[in-house]
Amino acid sequence: MDKREVDVAVIGAGTAGMVAYQRARRATDRIVLIEGDQYGTTCARVGCMPSKLLIAAAERAHQVRQADAFGVLPGDVRIDGPAVMARVREERDRFVAPVVRSMESLPQEHRLMGHARFVDIHRLVVGDHTEVTAGRIVIATGSRPNIPGILKEAKDRLVVNDDVFDWRDLPSSVAVFGPGVIGVELGQALSRLGVKVRMFGVSGGIGGIQDEKVREYALDTFREEFAISPKADTRRVERIEEGVRISWSEGGKEHQQTFDYLLAATGRRPNIDHLDIQNAGIELDERGMPEFDPFTLRCGDSHIFIAGDVNNDRPLLHEAADEGRIAGDNAGAWPEVRIGLRKTPMAVVFTEPQIASVGLNIHQVDERCQGCFAVGEVSFEDQGRSKVIGKNRGLLRVYGEHGSGLFMGAQMFGPAAEHIAHLLAWCVQKRMTVSEMLDMPFYHPVIEEGVRTALKDLSKKLQIGPAPGEGGMDCGPGV
Numbered sequence: 001m002d003k004r005e006v007d008v009a010v011i012g013a014g015t016a017g018m019v020a021y022q023r024a025r026r027a028t029d030r031i032v033l034i035e036g037d038q039y040g041t042t043c044a045r046v047g048c049m050p051s052k053l054l055i056a057a058a059e060r061a062h063q064v065r066q067a068d069a070f071g072v073l074p075g076d077v078r079i080d081g082p083a084v085m086a087r088v089r090e091e092r093d094r095f096v097a098p099v100v101r102s103m104e105s106l107p108q109e110h111r112l113m114g115h116a117r118f119v120d121i122h123r124l125v126v127g128d129h130t131e132v133t134a135g136r137i138v139i140a141t142g143s144r145p146n147i148p149g150i151l152k153e154a155k156d157r158l159v160v161n162d163d164v165f166d167w168r169d170l171p172s173s174v175a176v177f178g179p180g181v182i183g184v185e186l187g188q189a190l191s192r193l194g195v196k197v198r199m200f201g202v203s204g205g206i207g208g209i210q211d212e213k214v215r216e217y218a219l220d221t222f223r224e225e226f227a228i229s230p231k232a233d234t235r236r237v238e239r240i241e242e243g244v245r246i247s248w249s250e251g252g253k254e255h256q257q258t259f260d261y262l263l264a265a266t267g268r269r270p271n272i273d274h275l276d277i278q279n280a281g282i283e284l285d286e287r288g289m290p291e292f293d294p295f296t297l298r299c300g301d302s303h304i305f306i307a308g309d310v311n312n313d314r315p316l317l318h319e320a321a322d323e324g325r326i327a328g329d330n331a332g333a334w335p336e337v338r339i340g341l342r343k344t345p346m347a348v349v350f351t352e353p354q355i356a357s358v359g360l361n362i363h364q365v366d367e368r369c370q371g372c373f374a375v376g377e378v379s380f381e382d383q384g385r386s387k388v389i390g391k392n393r394g395l396l397r398v399y400g401e402h403g404s405g406l407f408m409g410a411q412m413f414g415p416a417a418e419h420i421a422h423l424l425a426w427c428v429q430k431r432m433t434v435s436e437m438l439d440m441p442f443y444h445p446v447i448e449e450g451v452r453t454a455l456k457d458l459s460k461k462l463q464i465g466p467a468p469g470e471g472g473m474d475c476g477p478g479v
């Protein structure tokens with residue numbers, strides 16, 4: 001077995017690991033980045049990018065189908081499944097290639113291929129061919145789909161997100177298990193591309209929405225497009241000749257339906273379990289997860305750091321990059337460990353309408369403000385710009401603290417939520433009050449005027465600022 005001695009070892013060449021490597025390398029050249037599978041990252045290969053490519057095709061189909069409402073008659077919409085999937089794969093490969101190239105351009109001595117596991121607190125064995133002794137270690141091993149046992153009965157017809165993006169054609173029907181973020185993004189996209197979809201959930205939730213009013217609105221909207229059983233009791237999953245037969249009970253009735261495939265989108269589990277983490281000498285919680293400080297990414301007072309999806313804290317791309325930066329800086333500068341900037345939480349789900357969450361969710365606001373908060377809201381059904389473009393579906397709820405008037409967070413299901421989420425997240429991070437936000441300019445006619453209406457409603461309920469004018473005719477109709 002080869003033996004290597006380094007100052008810093010980074011396990012996992014995903015987004016968090018690559019950023020951690022780049023940052024730690026500023027401090028030392030005695031560094032190694034270990035990858036157990038393939039270069040390219042989850043985001044580019046099987047995550048953010050291919051999912052958005054599939055969604056883009058679905059949105060295009062939907063827009064064309066909706067064109068009639070504007071007096072534009074494109075005729076029958078036909079979906080060429082092989083062409084849809086070819087574009088997804090080709091564009092996906094274009095995103096993956098530069099990531100792989102940048103990895104391969106690293107000095108050979110900085111790269112190691114093989115699955116890493118802990119032998120003791122400073123020693124790793126990589127793929128049974130190399131023993132690495134490291135002064136500091138960054139764990140950045142990501143996550144993988146978590147598949148409940150019953151779904152495995154679908155056998156060869158069980159797929160996860162990774163498989164979908166390699167499809168050569170679109171199937172006729174898919175049962176999507178898990179109406180969380182991945183399930184609702186992929187499920188809606190497949191449905192819009194002509195695939196018969198039914199979504200199965202257990203908790204009644206959809207797309208990770210915490211605010212009950214927004215959640216119910218979203219559920220009602222999605223139900224108009226595809227079948228959803230948000231609280232299904234799945235009795236049986238069987239691989240039969242025609243595909244996968246699912247038997248479930250719901251609302252006191254028994255149901256059965258057969259699909260081509262079963263897509264498991266039932267959450268993800270951190271890649272911590274194959275690391276022999278018990279040998280790392282760090283404290284683990286009851287689920288075997290390392291205890292760590294989210295501001296330094298350090299595990300206890302050890303020389304080990306944990307960044308990205310593997311720590312299961314904020315499993316999003318920009319957070320993985322931020323955590324990689326903090327963990328990498330600290331691994332490089334160790335034993336000096338500094339607190340890194342954690343940004344205002346923000347999440348966007350690329351359905352249509354989109355879902356966005358910013359700052360604290362309604363339950364966290366309630367806890368933080370001990371009940372002393374108010375909620376402003378706006379429906380996008382009558383909002384001017386949204387009506388003009390035929391996207392007048394949605395609800396925005398904004399939260400503010402009584403007394404201070406501080407803007408605490410928001411949840412939205414509606415048009416342009418990916419952009420509005422940014423504006424609102426920047427306001428939370430700048431610790432702006434609702435009055436300060438209302439002092440900002442708003443153009444006309446734009447969707448952001450809906451945000452102003454929600455903020456005015458919040459201002460009124462917080463009993464701060466000037467009373468809103470009669471009829472809300474600020475500068476034009478439909479604001």
Ligand SMILES: Cc1cc2nc3c(=O)[nH]c(=O)nc-3n(C[C@H](O)[C@H](O)[C@H](O)COP(=O)(O)OP(=O)(O)OC[C@H]3O[C@@H](n4cnc5c(N)ncnc54)[C@H](O)[C@@H]3O)c2cc1C
Binds near residue numbers: 011017047049117143
């Ligand atoms: C379908 C889907 C859509 C998504 N869409 C979005 C989105 O739109 N926006 C967004 O912000 N986020 C999105 N995400 C989440 C985002 O992709 C992740 O948060 C991010 O990619 C996590 O990066 P990471 O570096 O933690 O993990 P990864 O990129 O998964 O990297 C981990 C690496 O570690 C390697 N590894 C694991 N174990 C070992 C070991 N023992 N030894 C050596 N190497 C090991 C793995 O092979 C892998 O290369 C999506 C995820 C999915 C699945």
Ligand SMILES: NC(=O)c1ccc[n+]([C@@H]2O[C@H](COP(=O)([O-])OP(=O)(O)OC[C@H]3O[C@@H](n4cnc5c(N)ncnc54)[C@H](O)[C@@H]3O)[C@@H](O)[C@H]2O)c1
Binds near residue numbers: 183185200205265348
């Ligand atoms: N647009 C984005 O930013 C984006 C897109 C995709 C994924 N992601 C990230 O990936 C993470 C993982 O996404 P995910 O969708 O896998 O997880 P998730 O936690 O969002 O959703 C999992 C869903 O599966 C349900 N579920 C669990 N067991 C089930 C069962 N037996 N039957 C039916 N339903 C079941 C859960 O109740 C939940 O609704 C997200 O939390 C997010 O951080 C982000």
